[in-house]
Amino acid sequence: MAVQRGNDARLDDRERNDWTIRDEDARQYVRGAVDATVALVESTFGPAGMEKLVATTDRQNRDTLRRIDDAGRLFDAIESGDGFGHPVAALFVDGVDGMRSRVHDGTTASVLLTGALMDEGFDLVERGLAPSSVVVGYGIARARAGDALDELARPVDSNDEATLANVAATTMTTALDPAVRDELSARVASTVGRLADAGDGGWPNTDHAKVLTAPGVDAATYDGLVLSRPADAGPNGRGVTTPITDATVAILDRAIDFEETASVLDGGEGIQLTSPEAANRYRRELDARIEGAAERLVEGGVDVLVSLEKLDETVVDAFERAGLAVVDKATYPKEDVYRLAEATGGTVVSKLGDLTPERLGRAERVERREVGDEVWTAFEGCPGPVFTIVAGGQTAEEARRREGAIEDALETAATAAIDGQVVPGAGAPAAAVAAAIRDGETSVAGREQLAVGAFADAVERLPAVLARNAGHDPVTAVTDLRTAHATEGESSVGLSAETGAPVDAWEAGIVEPRRVFSQAIETAAAIVEQLLTIDTVLYPNVELYGYTPRPERE
The missing domain is CATH 1.10.560.10 (GroEL-like equatorial domain)
Known part of the structure; x- marks a missing residue:
């Protein structure tokens, strides 16, 4: 157009x-x-x-x-x-x-x-x-x-939730039921206030707030992050099959490559397998490396491994057998893995060897939900200043419009709190x-x-x-x-x-x-x-x- x-x-x-x-x-x-x-x-x-x-x-x-x-x-x-x-x-x-x-x-x-x-x-x-x-x-x-x-x-200041709620409601020009607008604007005002309390100089950082909507869900605010991805995105593994309490979280932004350091080299550059014996030996060593990595993660107290990239099926199978919950292909959107690190107090790393204890994050509860055509993994009770506002709607279009309305309301309410004027x-x-x-x-x-x-x-x-x-x-x-x-x-x-x-x-x-x-x-x-x-x-x-x-x- x-x-x-x-x-x-x-x-x-x-x-x-x-x-x-x-x-x-x-x-x-x-x-x-x-x-x-x-x-x-x-x-x-x-x-x-x-x-x-x-x-x-x-x-x-x-x-x-x-x-x-x-x-x-x-x-x-x-x-x-x-x-x-x-x-x-x-x-x-x-x-x-x-x-x-x-x-x-x-x-x-x-x-x-x-x-x-x-x-x-x-x-x-x-x-x-x-x-x-x-x-x-x-x-x-x-x-x-x-x-x-x-x-x-x-x-106005960030503690004046009544005025900030009015700012949020005024921004939500999308046709909403008055009761829905009042509830969502109150959640926006509360979130802006909590972001300001945790922010530098009392400034709310709206990058630490996520809005997630889907048809039929109840409105809620999570102290933490809800990862979302399409159900047909093609990740491996079962994810978080049962709720995990007092969870320790490891976060990767790259796929795990166990082959790059494999020791079975049969001449030339890279891995060249020229005999059945070499192939079997290579497979055994690779499996041992994967199982050893899984055991070290479990011994280090890791409960959930989150990966931005899709992991190999054999890697995920070994990790799950060891008792780890794996959430891979967390690319929707990509910046969510960094929000998750902020929420859990962890650090995003590129290699398993970099996962030292001080780089692990924590959440009071991790739970998975299937919502429509998406899979949500909620990390709740996180120590970091990250919040997720969830809202529903009768249809997918209505839910999407509410998402846009809440996002705009968050920004305008934060602007009012930062500037101190309405x-x-x-x-x-x-x-x-x-x-x-x-x-x-x-x-x-x-x-x-x-x-x-x-x-x-x-x-x-x-x-x-x-x-x-x-x-x-x-x-x-x-x-x-x-x-x-x-x-x-x-x-x-x-x-x-x-x-x-x-x-x-x-x-x-x-x-x-x-x-x-x-x-x-x-x-x-x-x-x-x-x-x-x-x-x-x-x-x-x-x-x-x-x-x-x-x-x-x-």
Whole structure:
């Protein structure tokens, strides 16, 4: 799926007859790409947003259909296919991808705000304002937006589970039953608090939290890691057949090769067996090596051996006969073996000889479950700060969507705890910022004043889209918000998705990290600064004869 070029006839003529497009046509080229990208995600914005059905691939590269209600995941799905063929759309998406990688929320708001700022900016340029003046005016407005958010924000810390639960619930815009959302958001808040307690400087490390979902399972939080792999992944051995208490765990990230040090060499490099006697002797020695390694592991107190790679069947058989439980091919995902080491207090090693006692991990209980088409091995009661949130769903698609919602909620709740600031949601920050910018608009001298006012108009489009997606009249909703924010002390008023009327977002529990909206503004303004000043588009992969690069001079 790719964003297509606009169908403006003038552009088509230039495409056939020239290597470049300039001025008004170039602006139309850029504007068309921005509008098309915004149109992809606009209807997904807000708690009442719609979804997109996207043909993509899953983690095992199998074709699948996914319902997506988030701009970041939609862009990921497109880029995993044909990608964005339009160069302007590619620049646009690259810019907002950077925001998603940092805060995991606000991507859609950033896209919509970019589109609104581009619309307002191009209108000003067409009226005669220089693009540089628009950029300067937008910069003034951005500074005032920051001041407005400073006044709007409230403090929060990792121990404030009620506020962090509200942040998590606000992030979970996926259509969830209210009771399910409340339960999952409470688990997210508790997990973030525990990660912060164990983290350096009180910062929660969300890499130490795993989210696992499957149809029909009950929601739970494990003090440790649940390894998961497809049932048809093809590992050897039986795994953990019965629960193991007070387990000692060894973790390998490579397959075990007993042949590389075998002593039966019959000439030349490597192992060459030129007689039946040599073959039998080699087999006996190899079996002895494997059995000896198994005995040493058991004598060292190892109960469970976890391997990132698939182990040879003969090795697994010997280890199981010695009393070891073997979990091999733990590649789903690969980083889980390192999470397991963090959880159990062990160390990932590459060779059995490196498994000294201080490199072994421990878990109070290890148990295996078959869940749908997956095998789960739960390492519970681990000493390290690693946690697994498990959630279910009626269908596999519902479970997958809950997984994405919980992952995003973990990141945003952690962001709030790290930054120590939250703001009301429901469009309240946009309305507060627009009101603050308009209050100081007349103090700006020169033509940049027009751009400052345009910035306020652009920001106000966000609550308008919220209202429209929820089935309410956007003009009435924005007018009511303006009236509310004109009243002193009403800066936390946002839009109710249910009624379309103004609502105090703090009281409604609609809360988000301050950084989400701040970063949406900064990202949008940065992208606009890149795109608004384009006046010529050169076609890619075209040799421009006569062009000589200017060398750098010292």
